[in-house]
Amino acid sequence: MFSVSCPKCGSKDVMLLPTNEYVCKKCGHRWPMPQADYTWIEVEIKKAKLFEKYIDAPVDSCEELVSQLLKELDEKNARLLAAKILLQRAERRRTTPAELKKLYDDAERCFQ
Ligand SMILES: [Zn+2]
Numbered sequence: 001m002f003s004v005s006c007p008k009c010g011s012k013d014v015m016l017l018p019t020n021e022y023v024c025k026k027c028g029h030r031w032p033m034p035q036a037d038y039t040w041i042e043v044e045i046k047k048a049k050l051f052e053k054y055i056d057a058p059v060d061s062c063e064e065l066v067s068q069l070l071k072e073l074d075e076k077n078a079r080l081l082a083a084k085i086l087l088q089r090a091e092r093r094r095t096t097p098a099e100l101k102k103l104y105d106d107a108e109r110c111f112q
Pocket of ligand 1: 006007008010011024025026027028029
């Protein structure tokens with residue numbers, strides 16, 4: 001079941017200690033078991049909630065939307081989500097080509 005190998009000598013003869021550490025039976029090297037990183041899941045859940053919150057909100061410009069989203073997300077995520085919201089709105093509203101172009105332009109500015 002172990003696909004773990006020692007970072008020091010490469011041996012696959014590795015044991016898991018009750019302290020959540022690995023120890024290499026060949027060279028005796030010890031290293032901590034990597035903890036699962038769930039932060040990206042939390043960010044995804046937060047983004048889904050924010051999406052629902054702002055999809056129908058009366059916030060029309062990208063800058064305003066980003067500044068709201070920045071209260072809860074880092075800049076990269078805030079800009080991506082703002083663009084996603086603006087594009088999704090464009091599709092939901094069945095806008096005229098001119099309005100659609102404006103919405104797409106706004107969404108594009110979110111990345112700048
Ligand atoms: Zn080793």
